[in-house]
Every structure is written in structure tokens, then in C-alpha cells.
Amino acid sequence: MRDVDVLIIGGGPAGSSCAWALKTKHGRESLILDKTEFPRLKLCAGWITPLVVEQLELDPATYPHRFVTFDTIHAEYFGRKGVRRVSMKTTQHSIRRTEFDNWLLQRSGAEVIHHQVREIRRDGDHFIVDDQFRANHLVGAGGTHCPVFRTFFKDINPRSKEYQIGALEEEFEYDYEDPNCHLWFGENGLVGYSWYVPKGDGWVNVGIGGWSEHITTAPITLRDQWDFFTAKLKSMGLVRDHDFKPKGHTYYVRERAKVGQNGRAYIVGDAAGLATRDLAEGIGPAVESGLQAAASIVTGKPYRLKHMTKYSMFNRGLKTELLERFFDRRARLFSDRIWSRGRPAGVPTKSDREPEKVPAS
Numbered sequence: 001m002r003d004v005d006v007l008i009i010g011g012g013p014a015g016s017s018c019a020w021a022l023k024t025k026h027g028r029e030s031l032i033l034d035k036t037e038f039p040r041l042k043l044c045a046g047w048i049t050p051l052v053v054e055q056l057e058l059d060p061a062t063y064p065h066r067f068v069t070f071d072t073i074h075a076e077y078f079g080r081k082g083v084r085r086v087s088m089k090t091t092q093h094s095i096r097r098t099e100f101d102n103w104l105l106q107r108s109g110a111e112v113i114h115h116q117v118r119e120i121r122r123d124g125d126h127f128i129v130d131d132q133f134r135a136n137h138l139v140g141a142g143g144t145h146c147p148v149f150r151t152f153f154k155d156i157n158p159r160s161k162e163y164q165i166g167a168l169e170e171e172f173e174y175d176y177e178d179p180n181c182h183l184w185f186g187e188n189g190l191v192g193y194s195w196y197v198p199k200g201d202g203w204v205n206v207g208i209g210g211w212s213e214h215i216t217t218a219p220i221t222l223r224d225q226w227d228f229f230t231a232k233l234k235s236m237g238l239v240r241d242h243d244f245k246p247k248g249h250t251y252y253v254r255e256r257a258k259v260g261q262n263g264r265a266y267i268v269g270d271a272a273g274l275a276t277r278d279l280a281e282g283i284g285p286a287v288e289s290g291l292q293a294a295a296s297i298v299t300g301k302p303y304r305l306k307h308m309t310k311y312s313m314f315n316r317g318l319k320t321e322l323l324e325r326f327f328d329r330r331a332r333l334f335s336d337r338i339w340s341r342g343r344p345a346g347v348p349t350k351s352d353r354e355p356e357k358v359p360a361s
């Protein structure tokens with residue numbers, strides 16, 4: 001049996017941020033278990049905000065992999081009154097997750113063991129994992145299907161299907177001509193949005209995502225939406241010759257009441273279902289929660305999800321607080337409005353395929 005102080009399950013941004021903060025800010029060691037060997041493929045558009053860069057103390061000038069900065073985002077909103085085009089002045093970034101996650105994990109300085117966690121139990125004040133590891137503190141950073149969530153949080157912090165996001169995406173090598181980031185909200189009745197995100201140095205990521213419950217009940221399937229979307233990419237000349245093979249994944253956005261700590265067990269990132277309500281951004285909340293769990297382990301102060309960022313498009317502070325007070329009553333209403341401003345008149349003809357299930361993770 002291996003004894004450790006802090007055992008972190010999952011080496012994605014949530015787990016590696018927690019380990020990095022423990023070591024560099026507090027001098028505490030941790031051990032990370034991950035079922036996948038890094039660098040690993042992670043389905044994700046790889047869009048990160050300035051807050052992520054700031055919280056990770058990441059210097060783009062010395063970051064050794066692809067890192068693109070966009071100063072404008074081009075978006076189209078499809079609603080009852082037709083399409084509205086906006087170019088938003090902003091600073092946003094893109095990275096490739098396979099590079100970024102591996103870099104974060106190495107930088108954390110934590111020991112990493114390739115191990116798939118199957119069984120966790122309490123033994124007095126300790127946690128026993130697969131009868132091989134004994135820990136004082138346990139951090140669940142295993143994403144949507146995290147075993148720590150399953151064992152200690154499923155009952156006290158149940159997730160509801162209505163906050164689930166389903167997405168299809170593909171990242172591939174492509175000699176793109178347009179270096180801008182494009183978003184399309186609510187096109188073809190999708191209660192969600194689609195994206196084109198250049199990654200730099202000949203890589204691009206394209207995808208579509210939306211509320212799972214709308215996807216399963218919509219008159220056209222997510223796969224149909226994908227076909228419309230890739231046809232659009234072709235007609236716009238963004239991606240011309242590519243044999244698309246998208247993959248699907250599901251995860252959860254923030255709900256109102258969330259519990260992230262159960263004794264000395266914590267859940268962070270997707271394990272806690274923390275993606276933002278408006279854009280379903282998950283990397284930022286993963287990093288933020290990882291850092292806060294580390295602080296709580298060190299100080300003994302409670303780890304609370306309450307004050308963590310809930311929206312991508314608003315800064316923290318009074319404005320967000322007021323919005324939350326108003327919208328928490330019907331949190332979904334806000335996101336629905338942003339993601340789809342009503343079903344447009346010209347929704348394409350219904351496919352002869354049956355409405356599909358949410359894509360498997």
C-alpha cells in the first residue's frame with residue numbers, strides 16, 4: 001500500500017492545477033493517477049480566456065506549444081428576425097489540448113502514475129483506492145465520469161440531465177487560410193452554437209454543441225446539424241477538402257446548488273460539473289476549482305463552489321452577482337436566450353433519421 005498526503009484522480013487541467021498550486025504555492029506534494037497516458041487526446045475546442053492565462057501564471061512568450069491570440073471574435077446569431085452579425089473586440093486564446101494538458105501536468109511537478117481507478121472506500125480518516133493507495137486527502141478531477149464523484153458526491157450533489165451539454169467536434173491538420181475565430185449561435189434551430197477555431201501552425205478545430213435535452217427532442221439530429229455545419233464551412237471556404245470524422249462527448253454546466261467537498265474529499269472541474277452557463281467553457285472553471293481545492297487542503301478553510309466563475313461573458317463582480325440573483329431562479333432561461341434567439345423560420349427539412357441519443361462520451 002502506498003501512503004500519500006494528497007491523491008488526485010485525473011491529470012487534466014483541474015487535477016494538474018491543483019497539484020501545481022499545492023507544490024509551488026504551498027510546498028505540499030501530491031500524487032496524480034490518470035487512466036490515460038499523456039499526452040492524451042481530449043475533445044475540446046481549446047479556447048481559453050485571459051483569466052485562465054492569469055490564474056495559471058502562463059507566459060505566452062515562453063509557452064513552448066501552439067498558442068494563438070484572437071483580438072476579434074466573429075459571431076452570427078440566428079433568430080426569428082434573421083441573422084445578426086457581430087465582430088466583438090476581445091482578447092481570447094486557443095491552444096491544443098493534447099499539448100496544453102501535457103505541459104500543465106509536467107509543470108505541476110507532481111508524480112503521475114498511469115492507473116485507472118475503479119474502487120474507492122473510506123478507512124477511518126483515510127481514503128483507500130483500489131487497495132493500492134492510501135490518502136489523507138482525495139481530489140476527484142476525473143472529468144464527467146470521475147470515480148470520486150460516483151463514490152462520494154452522486155447522492156449529495158446529483159446532476160440533472162437538463163444541465164447536460166452534448167457536443168460533436170473534430171481537430172485536424174489543415175492548412176487554413178482564415179486565421180480568425182468564428183461562432184454561429186442558434187443556426188438551423190440548434191439550441192447551442194458551432195465554432196471554427198484555428199490553432200496555429202496548420203491545425204484547426206471545428207464543432208457544434210448544445211443542451212442535450214434539446215438535441216434529443218429536436219426535429220433534426222445533431223448529426224444532421226453537423227452535416228449542415230460542415231457544408232457551411234465548405235461554402236464559406238473555411239474548410240474545403242476534408243473527410244470529417246467527428247467524435248462526441250457530454251459534460252455538465254453549472255447548476256445552482258453544488259457541493260464540492262465531502263470531508264477531505266473534493267471534486268473539481270468537470271467532475272463537479274462547473275462549465276460556464278453561457279458558453280459551456282470548462283477549462284477556466286477546472287483551473288479555478290483546482291486552485292481553490294489546493295488552498296482549502298492547505299488552510300483547512302471550506303472549499304466552496306458558490307463564488308466561482310459562472311459566466312464566460314461577464315467579469316466577476318457586482319454585475320455578475322446581480323445577474324445571478326436574478327437568473328439563478330431560472331438559470332437555464334438565460335443560457336437558452338443567449339444560445340438561441342428563437343427558432344428561425346427556415347429550419348431545414350426533417351431528416352428521415354430518428355432523433356438521436358446524446359453522443360456517448
Ligand SMILES: Cc1cc2nc3c(=O)[nH]c(=O)nc-3n(C[C@H](O)[C@H](O)[C@H](O)COP(=O)(O)OP(=O)(O)OC[C@H]3O[C@@H](n4cnc5c(N)ncnc54)[C@H](O)[C@@H]3O)c2cc1C
Nearest residue numbers: 010012013014035044045046047117142143269270282283
Ligand atoms: C467538444 C467540446 C469542446 C469544448 N471546448 C471547450 C473550450 O473551447 N474551452 C473550454 O474552456 N472548455 C471546453 N470544453 C470543456 C472542457 O474540455 C472541460 O470542461 C475540461 O476538459 C475539464 O477539465 P477537467 O480537468 O475537469 O477534466 P478532463 O480534462 O476531462 O480530465 C479528466 C482526466 O481524468 C482521467 N480519468 C477519468 N476517469 C479516471 C479514472 N477512473 N481513473 C484515473 N483517471 C481517470 C481522464 O483520463 C482525464 O485525463 C469542451 C468540451 C467538449 C466536449
